[in-house]
Amino acid sequence: xxxxxAATAPLRRALLGAATATAIAAAIAGCQLPFAGGPAQPAxxxxxxxxxxxxxxxxxxxxxxxxxxxxxxxxSPSASPSATTPTSxxxxxxSTRPAxxxxxxxxxxxxxxxxxxxxxxxGVVYSGxxxxxxxxxxxxxxxxxxxxPAMPVVAMNELDYENARACGAYIEVKGPGGSxxxxxxxxxxxxxxxxxxxxxxxxxRIAGGVPGQVNVTWRLVSPAxxxxxxxxxxxxxxxxxxxxxxxxxxxxxVSLEVRVNGSWVALGREMWNYFVAPQGLGPGPFTVRIxxxxxxxxxxxxxxxxxxxxxTNSQFAQH
Numbered sequence: 651x652x653x654x655x656a657a658t659a660p661l662r663r664a665l666l667g668a669a670t671a672t673a674i675a676a677a678i679a680g681c682q683l684p685f686a687g688g689p690a691q692p693a694x695x696x697x698x699x700x701x702x703x704x705x706x707x708x709x710x711x712x713x714x715x716x717x718x719x720x721x722x723x724x725x726s727p728s729a730s731p732s733a734t735t736p737t738s739x740x741x742x743x744x745s746t747r748p749a750x751x752x753x754x755x756x757x758x759x760x761x762x763x764x765x766x767x768x769x770x771x772x773g774v775v776y777s778g779x780x781x782x783x784x785x786x787x788x789x790x791x792x793x794x795x796x797x798x799p800a801m802p803v804v805a806m807n808e809l810d811y812e813n814a815r816a817c818g819a820y821i822e823v824k825g826p827g828g829s830x831x832x833x834x835x836x837x838x839x840x841x842x843x844x845x846x847x848x849x850x851x852x853x854x855r856i857a858g859g860v861p862g863q864v865n866v867t868w869r870l871v872s873p874a875x876x877x878x879x880x881x882x883x884x885x886x887x888x889x890x891x892x893x894x895x896x897x898x899x900x901x902x903x904v905s906l907e908v909r910v911n912g913s914w915v916a917l918g919r920e921m922w923n924y925f926v927a928p929q930g931l932g933p934g935p936f937t938v939r940i941x942x943x944x945x946x947x948x949x950x951x952x953x954x955x956x957x958x959x960x961x962t963n964s965q966f967a968q969h
Contacts, residue, residue, distance in 0.1 A: 768812050768815050768902075768904070768943075769809060769810045769812045769815075769816075770810055770812070770815075770816055770819060770821075770870050770902065771870070771943075772870055772943065772944070772969060773869075774869065774870070775867050775868070775869045776810075776844050776867065776868050776869065777844055777865070777866070777867045777868075778807070778842070778843065778844025778845045778846065778865070778866065778868075779844075779845050779846075779863050779864070779865055779866070780823065780825060780845075780846050780847075780848055780853065780856065780857070780863065780864050780865070780866040781841075781845070781846075781847050781848070781853070781862070781863050782847065782848045782849065782850050782852070782853035783805065783847050783848075783849075783850075784849075784850065785803050785804075785805065785835070785836060785847075785848070785849035785850075786849075787801065787803050787835050788835065788836070789805060789835050789836025789837070790805075790811075790814070790817075790836050790837045790921065790922060790923070791814065791817035791818065791834065791835045791836060791837075791922075791923040792895065792922050792923050792924070793817075793818075793835050793897065793923075801833075801849075801851075802830050802831070802832040802833070802848065802849055802851050802852030802855065803832055803833050803834075803835045803836070803848075803849045803852065804821065804823070804832040804833070804834055804835070804836075804846050804847065804848050804849070804852065805834075805835070805836035805837055805838040805841075805846075805847040805848075806834050806836070806837055806838065806841075806846065807837075807838050807841035807842060807843055807844065807845040807846070807847075808837060808838065808839050808840075808841060809842070809843045810843060810844070811834075811837040811838075813919060813920075813921055814919055814920065814921055814922065814923040815902060815904060815919070816834045816837075816902065817834055817835070817902075817923040818833065818834060818835075818896070818897065818898075818899055818902065818903065818923075819833070819834045819870060819901075819902040820832070820833055820834075820870070820871050820872070820873050820900075821834065821846075821868045821869060821870055821871060822868060822869055822871045823846060823848065823852065823856055823866050823867075823868045824856065824866060824867050824868065825856030825857055825858065825864050825865070825866040826856070826857065826858040826860060826864055826865075827855065827856050827857050827858025827859065827860070827864075828855055828856055828858070829855075829856060830852050830855040830856055831871055831873060832846075832848060832849070832852045846866065846868060870902075870943075872900055872901055872966075872967075872968045872969040873900060873968070874968055876898065876900050876965060877898055877961075877965070878898070878961055878962045878963055878964055878965050879896065879897070879898055879899050879940070879948060879950070879961075879962045879964060879965055879966070880896075880897040880898045880959050880960060880961050880962065881894060881895065881896060881897065881938070881950065881952045881959070881960045881962070882894075882895045882897060882957070882958070882959050882960070883895075883952070883953075883954060883955055883956045883957070883958070883960075884924055884956060884957075885956050885957055886956065887930075887954065887956045888930060888954070889930050889931075889932050889933045889934075889954070890929065890930035891926075891927070891928065891929070891930050892917075892926065892927040892930050892931050892936075892954070893920075893924040893925070893926045893927075894906060894908075894917065894924060894925045894926075894936075894938065894952065895923060895924045895925070896925075896940055897959070899940070899942065899965075899966060900942075900965055900966045900967075900968060901942040901943050901944060901946075901966045901969065902942060902943045903940050903941070903942055903943075904941055904942065904943055905940070905941045906919070906925040906938060906939070906940050906941075907938070907939045907940075907941075908927070908931055908936050908937065908938055908939075909936070909937035909938075909939070910931060914939060915927075915931075933954055934952070934953055934954035935951050935952060935953045935954065936951070936952045936953075936954070937949065937950075937951060938950050938951070938952045942966045944966075944967075944969055946966050946967055948962075948964050948965075948966065950962045950964070
């Protein structure tokens with residue numbers, strides 16, 4: 651080795667050692683950068699997932715239940731309805747609550763018969779055709795047949811018969827040959843309004859010899875000569891079924907009531923002219939109140955005596 655080389659060798663070794671040491675230190679430092687913190691990492695981008703973008707459910711937003719009371723709470727009853735919320739018109743408050751039954755069933759307490767004006771009214775003159783048939787006083791009103799066949803009677807047309815309300819009424823009929831007073835004892839189902847179908851004797855008095863049919867006028871009257879009011883209890887009546895008929899009343903009877911436990915109970919009137927309590931009213935006797943077309947009321951005691959005619963001591967006033 652030359653003297654120059656020998657002189658520089660220690661210097662090269664020193665420089666090489668220093669470089670090597672520096673490289674090793676740098677390598678070690680590079681391996682430790684992640685654990686020593688190093689430069690600040692960039693922040694992650696802001697989250698814009700559906701979880702944060704979706705609206706928060708409200709009481710009127712259709713959302714699946716999450717178990718949180720905030721999302722499952724029902725709308726307040728006082729909240730205004732939305733377009734999809736049923737209104738009271740489409741879901742009435744009574745739809746889930748059945749209607750209460752009537753205080754009294756029709757079978758035990760028939761509806762009261764109104765006293766108000768019916769078809770046949772005082773002071774009104776009616777007109778129509780008059781015909782005749784073989785009347786004997788019986789018929790739909792279920793009165794007894796006449797002892798005197800000459801007694802003039804009439805079958806009232808269906809409309810003016812008015813479910814037996816006309817039964818027992820007296821009307822004056824005027825025709826081309828004169829006038830007569832007749833008692834309503836029957837109905838004429840095929841006759842139109844105003845039509846009266848008279849007994850032969852009554853037709854003869856007003857027709858003036860015209861056969862078959864004549865045009866007449868007629869009006870309600872209140873006859874002077876008449877005995878007291880009578881009652882008849884229908885055959886088959888008992889403590890469990892009761893039918894009462896009023897007879898010989900001066901003016902049309904519009905209602906019949908029976909006193910039951912301190913209250914007046916109105917009985918329904920049948921087409922065959924009896925007032926009926928379908929469940930009966932016990933063994934009697936019965937305190938009965940009847941009201942005529944003018945509003946006058948009479949009170950009588952009636953016994954449970956089927957078929958027997960029971961005569962009272964009073965009558966409606968004449969008008």
